[in-house]
Amino acid sequence: MHALSRILSKLGVASRTEAADMIAAGRVAVNGRPARDPEQPTDELRDRVEVDGRPVTGAEKVYLAMHKPAGVLTTARDPENRPTVYGLLPKKLGARVFPVGRLDGPTAGLLLFTNDTLVGDTLTNPDIGVPKTYEFKVKGQVTPAELERLKQGVTLDVGTETLPAQCRILSSNAGSTRLELTIREGKNRQVRRMGLAIGHEVVKLRRTRVGPVELGDLPSGQCRPLTAAEIRSLRAIGQRKR
Numbered sequence: 001m002h003a004l005s006r007i008l009s010k011l012g013v014a015s016r017t018e019a020a021d022m023i024a025a026g027r028v029a030v031n032g033r034p035a036r037d038p039e040q041p042t043d044e045l046r047d048r049v050e051v052d053g054r055p056v057t058g059a060e061k062v063y064l065a066m067h068k069p070a071g072v073l074t075t076a077r078d079p080e081n082r083p084t085v086y087g088l089l090p091k092k093l094g095a096r097v098f099p100v101g102r103l104d105g106p107t108a109g110l111l112l113f114t115n116d117t118l119v120g121d122t123l124t125n126p127d128i129g130v131p132k133t134y135e136f137k138v139k140g141q142v143t144p145a146e147l148e149r150l151k152q153g154v155t156l157d158v159g160t161e162t163l164p165a166q167c168r169i170l171s172s173n174a175g176s177t178r179l180e181l182t183i184r185e186g187k188n189r190q191v192r193r194m195g196l197a198i199g200h201e202v203v204k205l206r207r208t209r210v211g212p213v214e215l216g217d218l219p220s221g222q223c224r225p226l227t228a229a230e231i232r233s234l235r236a237i238g239q240r241k242r
């Protein structure tokens with residue numbers, strides 16, 4: 001349930017303020033009854049919302065997986081004109097999509113895009129804790145005790161601890177170690193800071209999975225539409241946990 005004005009803005013009908021004006025002007029009905037309160041709790045999926053007597057349906061939902069290259073920014077515009085993920089989106093999408101969360105500039109890997117705010121909110125909601133998997137390389141050899149610390153939780157800053165995580169060593173040599181880590185949270189630069197917390201600088205970082213969606217062999221810089229099965233799984237997460 002969300003405020004009626006928020007639903008109208010989420011569905012792309014109008015901004016929240018404009019929606020409130022439309023409601024005040026008596027142009028909006030919910031389940032056949034004129035709405036008067038922009039805060040009226042409304043269920044986007046169950047309630048029938050009409051504007052000027054016409055049912056409101058959201059734009060068609062679009063879901064994309066991008067293999068973001070390192071060096072490309074997760075931002076709409078960069079004052080220094082560096083390349084952004086928007087430059088890598090297909091030209092004809094038929095809808096305005098937004099990135100689900102973000103990856104740091106130097107981080108590569110799976111970044112999802114959608115115009116489905118429910119799925120976007122679910123994937124970024126810390127209370128839901130959708131797992132995200134990263135492969136990364138650190139300088140030096142990670143000891144079993146250091147690996148255990150990554151799994152149990154480390155201190156990033158005074159008072160900021162990471163939650164228990166899954167972590168394993170993929171390979172190592174004298175100079176570096178490759179690891180795979182699955183976390184259920186998304187603190188700022190979390191994986192890099194977790195590396196530093198155990199005394200190892202992260203020199204390469206790539207996200208390989210977000211919930212049910214895998215990066216697989218999608219080439220760097222390319223996008224693909226999510227499959228129907230992936231979309232169903234993403235929607236199911238929100239329905240299970242709400």
Ligand code: URA
Nearest residue numbers: 103104189190191192
């Ligand atoms: N952890 C990081 O350090 N950077 C990212 O972009 C994502 C997770």
